[in-house]
Amino acid sequence: xxxxxxxxxxxxxxxxxxxxxxxxxxxxxxxxxxxxxxxxxxxxxxxxxxxxxxxxxxxxxxxxxxxxxxxxxxxxxxxxxxxxxxxxxxxxxxxxxxxxxxxxxxxxxxxxxxxxxxxxxxxxxxxxxxxxxxxxxxxxxxxxxxxxxxxxxxxxxxxxxxxxxxxxxxxxxxxxxxxxxxxxxxxxxxxxxxxxxxxxxxxxxxxxxxxxxxxxxxxxxxxxxxxxxxxxxxxxxxxxxxxxxxxxxxxxxxxxxxxxxxxxxxxxxxxxxxxxxxxxxxxxxxxxxxxxxxxxxxxxxxxxxxxxxxxxxxxxxxxxxxxxxxxxxxxxxxxxxxxxxxxxxxxxxxxxxxxxxxxxxxxxxxxxxxxxxxxxxxxxxxxxxxxxxxxx
Amino acid sequence: xxxxxxxxxxxxxxxxxxxxxxxxxxxxxxxxxxxxxxxxxxxxxxxxxxxxxxxxxxxxxxxxxxxxxxxxxxxxxxxxxxxxxxxxxxxxxx
Numbered sequence: 001x002x003x004x005x006x007x008x009x010x011x012x013x014x015x016x017x018x019x020x021x022x023x024x025x026x027x028x029x030x031x032x033x034x035x036x037x038x039x040x041x042x043x044x045x046x047x048x049x050x051x052x053x054x055x056x057x058x059x060x061x062x063x064x065x066x067x068x069x070x071x072x073x074x075x076x077x078x079x080x081x082x083x084x085x086x087x088x089x090x091x092x093x094x095x096x097x098x099x100x101x102x103x104x105x106x107x108x109x110x111x112x113x114x115x116x117x118x119x120x121x122x123x124x125x126x127x128x129x130x131x132x133x134x135x136x137x138x139x140x141x142x143x144x145x146x147x148x149x150x151x152x153x154x155x156x157x158x159x160x161x162x163x164x165x166x167x168x169x170x171x172x173x174x175x176x177x178x179x180x181x182x183x184x185x186x187x188x189x190x191x192x193x194x195x196x197x198x199x200x201x202x203x204x205x206x207x208x209x210x211x212x213x214x215x216x217x218x219x220x221x222x223x224x225x226x227x228x229x230x231x232x233x234x235x236x237x238x239x240x241x242x243x244x245x246x247x248x249x250x251x252x253x254x255x256x257x258x259x260x261x262x263x264x265x266x267x268x269x270x271x272x273x274x275x276x277x278x279x280x281x282x283x284x285x286x287x288x289x290x291x292x293x294x295x296x297x298x299x300x301x302x303x304x305x306x307x308x309x310x311x312x313x314x315x316x317x318x319x320x321x322x323x324x325x326x327x328x329x330x331x332x333x334x335x336x337x338x339x340x341x342x343x344x345x346x347x348x349x350x351x352x353x354x355x356x357x358x359x360x361x362x363x364x365x366x367x368x369x370x371x372x373x374x375x376x377x378x379x380x381x382x383x384x385x386x387x388x389x390x391x392x
Numbered sequence: 393x394x395x396x397x398x399x400x401x402x403x404x405x406x407x408x409x410x411x412x413x414x415x416x417x418x419x420x421x422x423x424x425x426x427x428x429x430x431x432x433x434x435x436x437x438x439x440x441x442x443x444x445x446x447x448x449x450x451x452x453x454x455x456x457x458x459x460x461x462x463x464x465x466x467x468x469x470x471x472x473x474x475x476x477x478x479x480x481x482x483x484x485x486x
Contacts, residue, residue: 098406099406197405197406198404198405198406198408205411206409206410207408207409207411208406208407208409209406210407210409212407216407219400220403222400223400223403
């Protein structure tokens with residue numbers, strides 16, 4: 001019987017690593033991630049999980065250990081946050097370039113300075129171009145489901161790339177919510193034994209990641225791009241297959257809420273989507289045709305889905321829990337980029353909200369939607385980027 | 393990556409190198425200083441063979457050592473380690 005439990009998203013991430021039969025976990029503690037690897041340490045210590053738990057001296061070493069283990073042919077897992085992820089940056093490129101299907105939970109936390117332990121996406125979005133697939137979760141159940149799906153995806157021979165499963169610190173990481181934990185044999189049926197594109201073999205020695213001259217380098221980059229495109233095709237398929245197997249889907253590439261006849265779509269990521277749904281419901285009651293889109297997969301960016309979603313709307317407003325200093329939120333930039341070559345493209349306005357853990361409530365989102373509706377009716381965006389609830 | 397005609401589809405996912413002699417070419421050309429062994433002083437202790445970071449010193453059955461100048465980069469570690477000062481470093485052009 002599948003088990004219903006009430007637990008934090010961090011503990012649920014630990015349960016998912018156990019259910020995926022991860023064989024090596026290398027991790028370094030950092031708030032708000034720590035309880036992920038604490039939970040796993042408990043599982044390993046009690047014998048519930050048959051894995052090697054490597055305590056390392058830094059996040060850079062954690063990724064190096066995961067890479068080495070993955071290259072020997074075992075499933076690996078790690079988790080980090082914020083500055084820990086930043087310290088890992090160099091190794092992230094090595095992991096994707098080496099095409100190792102590592103799955104990592106990133107418990108989103110704002111970057112310092114000033115020091116913050118509260119959530120925003122500036123940590124994981126700063127790693128946008130490292131060649132890692134990036135999922136963003138909206139609730140505790142999705143954290144479990146996405147980690148299982150991520151292994152299935154990353155170990156697909158058309159992909160062989162690592163993935164981050166991102167969840168916002170505290171809003172999800174330390175918040176108890178009901179989660180359905182499927183039976184182990186059901187997970188085993190869905191997730192076959194670990195597969196890697198290449199493995200180290202003592203009988204056939206070789207080294208990897210060696211110097212490649214200019215006449216060969218570009219093709220290896222192109223192959224990563226191809227793998228990302230393949231991932232974009234596979235993610236909705238895997239989600240559907242997961243749904244058939246376990247009775248629930250996680251949202252594919254973009255979760256859509258009341259978008260069919262919408263004039264305005266509020267496009268966001270992570271937990272803000274839940275509050276956005278409440279705002280949409282309220283506005284719908286008032287007769288406003290507003291819908292919500294949640295970008296669940298940020299890399300590969302679901303360009304085609306965004307184009308489809310925006311086809312018949314007059315305006316898309318993005319809500320970024322992140323700022324690319326000197327420009328705007330990534331979601332705003334990339335939505336505009338996705339729509340630019342469309343004939344009747346909608347207006348796009350960008351909102352910056354919730355940095356450093358500031359609460360983004362349904363009321364906050366309703367306010368953004370009201371402003372957007374005004375711009376939509378005027379047929380003009382007055383402010384490309386607006387910071388929400390900014391103190392004067 | 394020597395088989396240039398191979399289609400990209402047949403490439404490995406990431407460059408994998410099997411051990412070969414001098415896959416980067418003859419790195420001995422990088423050398424500025426050349427180690428020279430004075431076999432009269434050599435006691436066949438094989439320390440130079442142990443310390444050579446490039447495996448450019450070979451050890452014969454009788455424990456005598458030989459420097460492979462095709463791959464010796466002239467780092468001088470062997471000369472530094474030699475307990476009888478049997479290895480001297482000489483500028484290449486001399």
